[in-house]
Amino acid sequence: MLRQLFRRAALALGATACLALAAPLSLAQPAPKAGGTALIALIQEPGSFNRFLTGQTGALLGRMVVEGLFDPDEQGNYLPLLAAQLPTQANGAVSADSLSVRYTLRPGLKWSDGQPLTSADYVFTFEAYRNPASTPAGDAITPAWQQIESVTAVDALNFVVKMKRPNPGYLELFNIVLPKHKFDSPVLTQVHAQSRLPLGTGPFVVKEWRTGDAIVLVRNPHYRQAGKPYLDQIVLKIIPNREVAMQGLLRGEVDTLFFPTTGDLPTLIKAQKEGNPIEIAMQGSKSWVEWLWLNNTSNGDAKRPHPVLGDPAVREAMDRAINRQQIIDQVFGGLGQLTGSFLYSGWAAVDIPATPYDPSKASQVLEAAGWKKGADGVRVRNNVRASLRFQTISGDRTRELYQQLIQQNLKDVGIEIKIQNVPSTVLFGGYKDGGLMKRGNFDIAMSRDGYVVDPVVWAGKFTTPQIPSAEHVEGLNFMFYSNAEYDRVVDQAATMVDMAERRKLYTQAARRFAADRPALPLYSSAWGTAWSRRLGGVKSVSWNGIWAQSADWYIAK
Structure with a gap:
């Protein structure tokens, strides 16, 4: 039954996906090659991919679409992502009283529709956040956001955030950003198009969302890393039954699963030892x-x-x-x-x-x-x-x-x-x-x-x-x-x-x-991630799962 479900999804997406499903498995990982479709089993359908409106599931999966200014590494240290640098008092980007922070964007960033990403988008995001008509949730409802007094654009690449009081969470701000050019007014709710089909700067774009069935992501043609992402598409197939989803992974019908629970790990480890073509990365109990x-x-x-x-x-x-x-x-x-x-x-x-x-x-x-x-x-x-x-x-x-x-x-x-x-x-x-x-x-x-x-x-x-x-x-x-x-x-x-x-x-x-x-x-939880060996380039970082590295995924043919 599951195989039929995925076959229908693949047919709907074209011959490329079908050929990818039929590709033979190989233990050796070849050099990355462009093309193909990855299939992900999704047990819990998120309400949105826009981190302005969603919590855990949507926020993590949304990393493939919407990126923040900074990203934590495996040790939990923040690194610049869309930002050009980490703002600190040492480099002058954070004021001596910690009430002012200047953020600087990398030059040349574009939204997935080709429009430039600028500081005006971050000013607009704050205006939408504080608008009473908006319904922010998830990552937007944090003490760090609540301490912002104002956001002002200095130029296209720089904006300054004034705080009401010292804000130790300033590096967790703006892990969400809204495209100003897609709004008539600074209001965002669950019914807005940017809720389920958000623009972003990530490697993929939400092409289609079929409620209760599948979410289809396609390559972002304006992604900042040349030649990436390697995949043409990622299909998130919604399978509410965890047992069915697990069996799909073990049979090679699914490339990965969001999220294996601690209870799934003994089954996955045993299956790997018995020769099932899956990889497992264990991350201990950090998160x-x-x-x-x-x-x-x-x-x-x-x-x-x-x-x-x-x-x-x-x-x-x-x-x-x-x-x-x-x-x-x-x-x-x-x-x-x-x-x-x-x-x-x-x-x-x-x-x-x-x-x-x-x-x-x-x-x-x-x-x-x-x-x-x-x-x-x-x-x-x-x-x-x-x-x-x-x-x-x-x-x-x-x-x-x-x-x-x-x-x-x-x-x-x-x-x-x-x-x-x-x-x-x-x-x-x-x-x-x-x-x-x-x-x-x-x-x-x-x-x-x-x-x-x-x-x-x-x-x-x-x-x-x-x-x-x-x-x-x-x-x-x-x-x-x-x-x-x-x-x-x-x-x-x-x-x-x-x-x-x-x-x-x-x-x-x-x-x-x-x-x-x-x-x-x-x-x-003993936390782990499992994926099919046909999917190359997968890394598991404990704070983000594997989703923030989806630009590196490829079909290992």
């Missing part, structure tokens, strides 16, 4: 953690605590009742690490051990808080049953396995868990679309998330101003967590340049978060 997001409110109403999860004792008991090591050992073959900190990577990492598995202590905590077991074994307090919905993306058999382990762990201490998985578009949908997490219409949700390089954006997601509402639909605080102390230290850290002082503040934030338990970390 991603699997989380249980706990709804702290009653259906997103900040004035009403959740009838069960609003009790800190229940959250503590859940934390103690879950056997995380069992998940790592039984589901992931030992791949993964335990962590108790929401700041677990990079310079700001805070070493907080994972809560030990202790169901007896969990039961004691619940008893002391007045949660008594009923005749059916489910705890009750004030006529409220400790019964919770538990949701993640449907069709993910690996997650379903450890959902069942968690379900049993919590049953053992008197908490009833009802697994009700749903499609990603339902769980992670926008506020106006009735997304369960945005609306607070859930109890426990499970997903993988993390931060890139600097924790300023990640920590800011969990502050009170980030709580979603009808007036703030772009909010990212899906736990509806609100703590004044946490807000204060995270806000201070977002305005300090001194790294030592920032680390102290983030340590306070991490300890506050761990004590409140608005979300529970399950494990730090």
Whole structure:
């Protein structure tokens, strides 16, 4: 069935793709040759490729289309991409008081339609960001952006950003840029053409987006690197069932998969050892953690605590009742690490051990808080049953396995868990679309998330101003967590340049978060990427995945 799906996609794209699919595999990687089509299995369809409007999936895949001023290397050090240099106080681009930053573009950059990229586009992007009619989300909703006072073009290649206060995240600004010439006014929403079909400076252009079916990218004829990209096209085939997508990769019908989970890795490693024509790059546990997001409110109403999860004792008991090591050992073959900190990577990492598995202590905590077991074994307090919905993306058999382990762990201490998985578009949908997490219409949700390089954006997601509402639909605080102390230290850290002082503040934030338990970390993912040997030029950089290097991909014939 999957082979037929991809054959139809290839036929629709022309004979080149069909020939590429039929090309024999070779262990030797020849010199890059232009032409051909790469096929990517996409389990979760993004809402947009425009990083102004999208979060994790769309932002990462969008790297093939839309580029930022800077890009982190494998060690997390920022390097110039569209920028000519890194602005610093040493080179005079950052003022002594850190309130002014001059950004300089590389000369000769063009949009994918051939129009020049200039500083006017960055001024326009800021105007669109601050326009009340726009609906920025994802990378645009960060403390770094919120601290901009003004953006002024000096000339075609230089623009100056004035800050309201010192802004340590200034290198994370403008990883998105909008083409001024494609807008009648500085307003961008999900319905604008630049949402799904954005112009960019990246190696590829979105040619077609068939909702629920496929996204077709074609070579950008105005890409800044001569002779690149090598591929003619990249087709992202939407396959909501992870098992079907995995089998497609193992059979050579798919060139790569977005994203293999930790649970996929044992299968991939075993398949490679058995001779399947795939490559695997392991990246350790630098970036991603699997989380249980706990709804702290009653259906997103900040004035009403959740009838069960609003009790800190229940959250503590859940934390103690879950056997995380069992998940790592039984589901992931030992791949993964335990962590108790929401700041677990990079310079700001805070070493907080994972809560030990202790169901007896969990039961004691619940008893002391007045949660008594009923005749059916489910705890009750004030006529409220400790019964919770538990949701993640449907069709993910690996997650379903450890959902069942968690379900049993919590049953053992008197908490009833009802697994009700749903499609990603339902769980992670926008506020106006009735997304369960945005609306607070859930109890426990499970997903993988993390931060890139600097924790300023990640920590800011969990502050009170980030709580979603009808007036703030772009909010990212899906736990509806609100703590004044946490807000204060995270806000201070977002305005300090001194790294030592920032680390102290983030340590306070991490300890506050761990004590409140608005979300529970399950494990730090062993992260890897797998791709077919017919696809050459693939590199895996932990912060970006393989997508930022798509210009180097080629068909290894």
